[in-house]
Amino acid sequence: MTDSLPIRREDARVQRSRQALRAALLDLVEHRPFEAITIREITDCAGVGHATFYRHYPTKGALLDDVAAGQIRDLMALSLPVFQARSTIDVCLATVRHVEAHRRLWSALLTGGAASAVRAEIIQTAREYGGEHHPTAEWIPTDLVQRFAATALMEVLTWWLERGDTVNSEDAAKLLNQLMFFPIINPAS
Amino acid sequence: MTDSLPIRREDARVQRSRQALRAALLDLVEHRPFEAITIREITDCAGVGHATFYRHYPTKGALLDDVAAGQIRDLMALSLPVFQARSTIDVCLATVRHVEAHRRLWSALLTGGAASAVRAEIIQTAREYGGEHHPTAEWIPTDLVQRFAATALMEVLTWWLERGDTVNSEDAAKLLNQLMFFPIINPAS
Amino acid sequence: MTDSLPIRREDARVQRSRQALRAALLDLVEHRPFEAITIREITDCAGVGHATFYRHYPTKGALLDDVAAGQIRDLMALSLPVFQARSTIDVCLATVRHVEAHRRLWSALLTGGAASAVRAEIIQTAREYGGEHHPTAEWIPTDLVQRFAATALMEVLTWWLERGDTVNSEDAAKLLNQLMFFPIINPAS
Amino acid sequence: MTDSLPIRREDARVQRSRQALRAALLDLVEHRPFEAITIREITDCAGVGHATFYRHYPTKGALLDDVAAGQIRDLMALSLPVFQARSTIDVCLATVRHVEAHRRLWSALLTGGAASAVRAEIIQTAREYGGEHHPTAEWIPTDLVQRFAATALMEVLTWWLERGDTVNSEDAAKLLNQLMFFPIINPAS
DNA sequence: CTCTAATCGAGACGGTACGTCGCGTCTTACG
DNA sequence: CGTAAGACGCGACGTACCGTCTCGATTAGAG
Numbered sequence: 117m118t119d120s121l122p123i124r125r126e127d128a129r130v131q132r133s134r135q136a137l138r139a140a141l142l143d144l145v146e147h148r149p150f151e152a153i154t155i156r157e158i159t160d161c162a163g164v165g166h167a168t169f170y171r172h173y174p175t176k177g178a179l180l181d182d183v184a185a186g187q188i189r190d191l192m193a194l195s196l197p198v199f200q201a202r203s204t205i206d207v208c209l210a211t212v213r214h215v216e217a218h219r220r221l222w223s224a225l226l227t228g229g230a231a232s233a234v235r236a237e238i239i240q241t242a243r244e245y246g247g248e249h250h251p252t253a254e255w256i257p258t259d260l261v262q263r264f265a266a267t268a269l270m271e272v273l274t275w276w277l278e279r280g281d282t283v284n285s286e287d288a289a290k291l292l293n294q295l296m297f298f299p300i301i302n303p304a305s
Numbered sequence: 306m307t308d309s310l311p312i313r314r315e316d317a318r319v320q321r322s323r324q325a326l327r328a329a330l331l332d333l334v335e336h337r338p339f340e341a342i343t344i345r346e347i348t349d350c351a352g353v354g355h356a357t358f359y360r361h362y363p364t365k366g367a368l369l370d371d372v373a374a375g376q377i378r379d380l381m382a383l384s385l386p387v388f389q390a391r392s393t394i395d396v397c398l399a400t401v402r403h404v405e406a407h408r409r410l411w412s413a414l415l416t417g418g419a420a421s422a423v424r425a426e427i428i429q430t431a432r433e434y435g436g437e438h439h440p441t442a443e444w445i446p447t448d449l450v451q452r453f454a455a456t457a458l459m460e461v462l463t464w465w466l467e468r469g470d471t472v473n474s475e476d477a478a479k480l481l482n483q484l485m486f487f488p489i490i491n492p493a494s
Numbered sequence: 495m496t497d498s499l500p501i502r503r504e505d506a507r508v509q510r511s512r513q514a515l516r517a518a519l520l521d522l523v524e525h526r527p528f529e530a531i532t533i534r535e536i537t538d539c540a541g542v543g544h545a546t547f548y549r550h551y552p553t554k555g556a557l558l559d560d561v562a563a564g565q566i567r568d569l570m571a572l573s574l575p576v577f578q579a580r581s582t583i584d585v586c587l588a589t590v591r592h593v594e595a596h597r598r599l600w601s602a603l604l605t606g607g608a609a610s611a612v613r614a615e616i617i618q619t620a621r622e623y624g625g626e627h628h629p630t631a632e633w634i635p636t637d638l639v640q641r642f643a644a645t646a647l648m649e650v651l652t653w654w655l656e657r658g659d660t661v662n663s664e665d666a667a668k669l670l671n672q673l674m675f676f677p678i679i680n681p682a683s
Numbered sequence: 684m685t686d687s688l689p690i691r692r693e694d695a696r697v698q699r700s701r702q703a704l705r706a707a708l709l710d711l712v713e714h715r716p717f718e719a720i721t722i723r724e725i726t727d728c729a730g731v732g733h734a735t736f737y738r739h740y741p742t743k744g745a746l747l748d749d750v751a752a753g754q755i756r757d758l759m760a761l762s763l764p765v766f767q768a769r770s771t772i773d774v775c776l777a778t779v780r781h782v783e784a785h786r787r788l789w790s791a792l793l794t795g796g797a798a799s800a801v802r803a804e805i806i807q808t809a810r811e812y813g814g815e816h817h818p819t820a821e822w823i824p825t826d827l828v829q830r831f832a833a834t835a836l837m838e839v840l841t842w843w844l845e846r847g848d849t850v851n852s853e854d855a856a857k858l859l860n861q862l863m864f865f866p867i868i869n870p871a872s
Numbered sequence: 873c874t875c876t877a878a879t880c881g882a883g884a885c886g887g888t889a890c891g892t893c894g895c896g897t898c899t900t901a902c903g
Numbered sequence: 904c905g906t907a908a909g910a911c912g913c914g915a916c917g918t919a920c921c922g923t924c925t926c927g928a929t930t931a932g933a934g
Binding site: 652 | 827830835839841858862865869
């Protein structure tokens, strides 16, 4: 019986356009702040008509989400399980290595001007993950932990990526462990 | 002629215009994101001609600085000396109390949508203060400490102000101490 | 093989589509100006895919022609022979009666907003007929006579159709005779 | 007492912009149909920002009105008094001479593609003038007379202007008299 | 009663023009 | 002078249609 593909395949043209837009955004965001980038520029750079942008994304930010959401989700998947893990430093190392492996993308996302949008996206993702794991110092409110962890993560990674290659990934992981995990796990002295 | 006043007295109209603009910005920023506020709206709300804005500030951000810079500087003056102080919890309490005493202003600055602009301003101020005090764990790079501390401060205060009155200032100070100071002073276990 | 039908029978689907489009145009043109009607609207109203329109007509105007051309041609065939006829009033009456017999169509064409397009079509048709008959006052240039007659015809008919039933066809014919034929046949006093 | 000018003088810049736009429209309408002219083209040609257009006119048609209304009014002022005058031929001659004196403008208005808009404007103006004078054959309804006269006037003038200089103004006046006035004054034979 | 090719719906696409918005500059006239 | 009022050049915005172009999925009508 040929049920062939029960899942409706997306129109190939749609895939192509979306991919072109994503790539164009990444190209552009490396050179100037995300907010300074025009939707027309993105579409010109992507080689699509500018109306095509709106057929796929309501907003510049929506495209950024589409570009970043997957990466962010991957990253969070590495970063958040720490609440159950014992050796936080390993989690930090995994996180840092993941970012390093996609250095170009994350540089664009964090240092390219899209930072504040990505920040919101990360906090949002953290919020979705959160609530399940509570191995932190229980006197710190969960939502504050989420905000703090997300922001601390961003700051350390941003700082690290801006440093180029002057800090190796082990040291970065150590710093991340110290600034992000240490305060939410250890009690104040 | 009494040169006894080295500071040129500003034209009264100038003072009035500036004050009207500052007040207008504070009014507006409570209701929607700073970036979404139009210069025309500010001037309309202030009851001045819109060209008048440009005679005093080159930019929306410049007006925000004028509104916030003093407050931020005051806050940092309380917050940063901790690097020399012994009892960081006292510093946190002073910081939290200072913000509480200007709750409306700080709510506007942090939760009103100006957050990212203020964030940049705080980091900038921290940078200026920095370099002088190094009582932190010396293996954490100074510039990372500055970024981290500024951001952690912002996050805790933002979280606290959004909670309304459900968290008292002592607890807030404790959380601030735990999340901001603890990791940059204590060595990782 | 029965060549008795020289005209190739059109695919039934083609007939259906064309008819749906013609009907849709007539529906729409009653409510707003022809120029303001979108091809997408016509196709939606006709219940066909919008690309189907282009498979049959190159242009909105081409569809209008298809709707109107035959009628216009019939009308002109009645109206123009007058140049040879002796009793112009009879021709006028025939013309008016013909329009009356197709009142809904002609109302749509003349008062529905397609007027200027139809006007051009009529003048064009008049031009094709023209040149053959010259029983008019010979000092009036032929091409001016054509323009004038076509336009005068349109105006009288439009006026008449807009009046609803308040003017009977005999009076309309009399007015048409007076305004269209009288000046081009009789010499100025 | 210097009440100076009780009438608020229009800002000089406004006058300049409007004039530039009017001139630009006249330039452009000579080369292609009015409907095919873009508002951006008008503003580019006028050397003003395209938004400036909308500060003065809601619509392309509104600009055309502003250009044409005065001329049309002047023309009607010559043409309509005929209903009281005895020698219609003199009125025709005056009309034709007036158009001749502004040949470039009227060519643009009538043959440039703006024709249908101008036609509506003329009929409107005729309607305003109308109702006062009834020296026409009383059995022809007033509103039909207005429509007819306006259209006949347009047709004759359009035809004449398209002929270049091959028809002198006396002959044109004679034709206008014959086609426009003759049928509405003289009874049918 | 098939089989094949014409026709269709659906809708993505590259374009062009639209009319709106906010910017920051500049002009005019007032106090 | 500093101001209000507001016109202006600029340029991005998001929308609306255009006419072209795949795609499968009918569906006529010839064999």
